[in-house]
Amino acid sequence: MKKCCTYIRVSSIITVIILLFFSCTRDMDVHIKNNEKKIVVQGLFSDEKGWDIVLLTTKNMTQNIDTYIKNATVEIASGTDPIIRLHYTKFGHYQSEQKPVAGKVYTLKIDVPGYDQINAQSSIPLPVKAKVDDFTINWLTYMYPNDLLDYDVFPLTVRFEKPVPDANMVFRAKKFNPESGYNRYLLPSSAVKELEQQGIPPLAATRLRQVADQWQISRDVFEKCFNGTEAYTEITNHYNMLREKLRKKTVKQREYAAFEPTQCFANDNRTSNISYDTNTVFGQGQQVVEAGLLYADPNLKYDMQYNYGSKPGIEYWLEVTQGSIDYYEYYRTYILQISQRLNPYSGPVEVYSNINNGVGIFAGYHRQMIHILTY
Structure with missing residues (x-):
C-alpha cells in the first residue's frame, strides 16, 4: 500500500512539473530602443x-x-x-x-x-609601382595559426620599384574565370513588376528594384534579394522564374567585381593576416621595398598534379593596394568585426570611421592588379 501511495505522489509531482514547464513558455514583448538616426x-x-x-x-x-x-x-x-x-x-x-x-x-x-x-x-597615396619577382611554384604546406588548418601554398615576393615612405599595404589573392567573368546580367524593372504579379514576396521585389536596369556581374546579385523572405522550396521556384526574365551579354574587360577571392598568407615580419581571414594580408611600415607572401588556391595544386586544368584556364592574380591610413584601418577593423561575430567570448569590435557627425568611411586608395599565372 505504501508503494502505491509513493507511486501516486511521484507521478503527481512529475505531472505538476510538466505543466509548470509548459506554462512557463510564453511570448515576450521585447522593446528595442530606437536610437537617433545617423x-x-x-x-x-x-x-x-x-x-x-x-x-x-x-x-x-x-x-x-x-x-x-x-x-x-x-x-x-x-x-x-x-x-x-x-x-x-x-x-x-x-x-x-x-x-x-x-x-x-x-x-x-x-x-x-x-x-x-x-x-x-x-x-589617395602617391602610387609606387609593384611587381612580383620571377618564381617557380614550390609547393609548401603551411599551417595557419589562426584556424590550425593546413594549406598548400607557394611563396611570392612583391617588390616595389622604389621605397614606399609611408606604406599602408593591403594584399588580396584573386582569381578570374573567363567562362563566367565576362558575363553580365540585367533585370528590367518591367520584369520585376511581372514577378511581383506572379507572387514573389514584396520584400524581394523591393530589393530587386534597387538592382534592376543595371548590368550586374552575376546572377547572385538578383538571387540574394530573396534571402530570408520565404521557405527554400518557394525560393527555388522563384529563382527559376527570375532566370527566365534575365538578359545576358558578354563584355571584353575584366571588371574588378568579377574577380573571385582565393587565399593569401603573410610570409615576413612586416605583414600579417587578421583573425580567421585567409584572403587578405595587411602590412605597414616606412620605406618598404618588398613583401613576402604565400599564395594559395584550394584546387590549384590538385589540378596541376593531375592535369585537370580547364580551357580557357583560370587566371590567378594578386591585388596590391596602397591605401590611406583611413582605408587601412577601416578594412582591418571591418574584418575583425566580421570574424568575431560568432565568438561568444570576444568583446565588440567597432569599425573605424573618419566621418564627423555621422558614421561610415571616406578614404582613398590606389589598386594594382598583377597577373600571377594562368592554368
Whole structure:
C-alpha cells in the first residue's frame, strides 16, 4: 500500500512539473530602443573611376531595407581647385564623372536637412609601382595559426620599384574565370513588376528594384534579394522564374567585381593576416621595398598534379593596394568585426570611421592588379 501511495505522489509531482514547464513558455514583448538616426557615408575612392558617394541612414534590427538619402548637398574640395559638386542619381548615389587624383587631400562636406553638417578628409597615396619577382611554384604546406588548418601554398615576393615612405599595404589573392567573368546580367524593372504579379514576396521585389536596369556581374546579385523572405522550396521556384526574365551579354574587360577571392598568407615580419581571414594580408611600415607572401588556391595544386586544368584556364592574380591610413584601418577593423561575430567570448569590435557627425568611411586608395599565372 505504501508503494502505491509513493507511486501516486511521484507521478503527481512529475505531472505538476510538466505543466509548470509548459506554462512557463510564453511570448515576450521585447522593446528595442530606437536610437537617433545617423547618416551613413560610403565613400571609398580611387583614381580608377569618378566620384561616387552613397548616403543612407542607420537602421534598427527590425528593418530589412535601406533608407537612402535623396536630398543632400554633397561637395568635395581640394586646396584651391574648384569645388566638385556631386549629383544625385539613384539609390543614395551622389556622383561625378571627374576622377580623384593621387596625392591631393580631399575634404568631403555633406549637408542634409535636419542633420548637422557632415565632413571628412582623406587622400589617395602617391602610387609606387609593384611587381612580383620571377618564381617557380614550390609547393609548401603551411599551417595557419589562426584556424590550425593546413594549406598548400607557394611563396611570392612583391617588390616595389622604389621605397614606399609611408606604406599602408593591403594584399588580396584573386582569381578570374573567363567562362563566367565576362558575363553580365540585367533585370528590367518591367520584369520585376511581372514577378511581383506572379507572387514573389514584396520584400524581394523591393530589393530587386534597387538592382534592376543595371548590368550586374552575376546572377547572385538578383538571387540574394530573396534571402530570408520565404521557405527554400518557394525560393527555388522563384529563382527559376527570375532566370527566365534575365538578359545576358558578354563584355571584353575584366571588371574588378568579377574577380573571385582565393587565399593569401603573410610570409615576413612586416605583414600579417587578421583573425580567421585567409584572403587578405595587411602590412605597414616606412620605406618598404618588398613583401613576402604565400599564395594559395584550394584546387590549384590538385589540378596541376593531375592535369585537370580547364580551357580557357583560370587566371590567378594578386591585388596590391596602397591605401590611406583611413582605408587601412577601416578594412582591418571591418574584418575583425566580421570574424568575431560568432565568438561568444570576444568583446565588440567597432569599425573605424573618419566621418564627423555621422558614421561610415571616406578614404582613398590606389589598386594594382598583377597577373600571377594562368592554368
